[in-house]
Amino acid sequence: MIVRIEEKGAVVLIEVKEERLDAHNSGEFKGQMLNLFEEGKNDLVVDLQEVRFVDSSGLGALVSGFKNASARNGNLKLCGLQPQVKSMFELTRLHRVFEIFPGAQEALASF
Amino acid sequence: MREKIEVNIKVPNQTRYLGLIGKIGEDVARALRKYKGDREELAYHINLVLTEAMANAIRHANEGDPEKEVHITITIMGRSLNIKVYDQGQGFDICSLPSPDFKNLDEHGRGVYIIRSLMDQVTYRKVKRGGHVLEMIKTLQ
Numbered sequence: 051m052i053v054r055i056e057e058k059g060a061v062v063l064i065e066v067k068e069e070r071l072d073a074h075n076s077g078e079f080k081g082q083m084l085n086l087f088e089e090g091k092n093d094l095v096v097d098l099q100e101v102r103f104v105d106s107s108g109l110g111a112l113v114s115g116f117k118n119a120s121a122r123n124g125n126l127k128l129c130g131l132q133p134q135v136k137s138m139f140e141l142t143r144l145h146r147v148f149e150i151f152p153g154a155q156e157a158l159a160s161f
Numbered sequence: 162m163r164e165k166i167e168v169n170i171k172v173p174n175q176t177r178y179l180g181l182i183g184k185i186g187e188d189v190a191r192a193l194r195k196y197k198g199d200r201e202e203l204a205y206h207i208n209l210v211l212t213e214a215m216a217n218a219i220r221h222a223n224e225g226d227p228e229k230e231v232h233i234t235i236t237i238m239g240r241s242l243n244i245k246v247y248d249q250g251q252g253f254d255i256c257s258l259p260s261p262d263f264k265n266l267d268e269h270g271r272g273v274y275i276i277r278s279l280m281d282q283v284t285y286r287k288v289k290r291g292g293h294v295l296e297m298i299k300t301l302q
Contacts, residue, residue, distance in 0.1 A: 103209075105179075
């Protein structure tokens with residue numbers, strides 16, 4: 051699971067550098083977010099620009115991150131969703147849960 | 162002449178093969194001769210239902226046992242798409258699962274809902290030689 055983690059002031063930008071976020075790598079991704087929460091970093095932006103495919107496990111990992119961030123008075127926001135990936139959020143109605151931005155700059159500026 | 166494509170694959174019971182099978186499903190969608198709908202959307206949907214069904218077989222039915230196998234068939238016969246995913250487990254009836262509760266933000270439970278949303282007919286049954294099969298059917302445009 052390749053991610054690029056960068057601190058942008060008080061917010062952490064996580065760029066997922068994988069074509070797929072699925073049952074194979076979503077557990078590891080969840081672990082990487084948990085490490086950030088344990089370090090007290092509770093405001094995250096997940097950039098999915100390079101992700102072409104997300105399954106229910108990938109969505110589950112993002113839900114887990116969102117719940118963890120919220121429980122710590124933080125937030126997890128998304129950006130860079132490709133059209134097919136976005137349609138997955140609509141199908142499962144998760145587009146009503148997450149704040150979704152076109153790009154990382156907009157997402158970071160919203161905190 | 163009716164187009165007939167049949168793909169028959171067996172892979173070890175490990176999630177590292179999800180991408181391979183999903184990719185094969187996408188390529189089948191792209192190769193169809195007469196499909197009139199959005200081909201890239203169909204490719205994504207086939208990839209998705211294969212991934213969801215295989216992940217269920219690997220984790221639940223085959224209980225993560227790496228010695229077991231998952232057997233997949235993808236059949237196109239004219240306008241009918243038929244996908245079967247065979248496991249070697251004791252059975253995990255995904256058809257009996259309820260739809261997800263959209264109000265409670267649960268981490269799990271969306272896979273079967275996704276399969277049911279995208280396919281016309283979904284059944285799970287015992288196979289004589291052992292194990293079970295999840296069959297998913299859809300009529301193409």
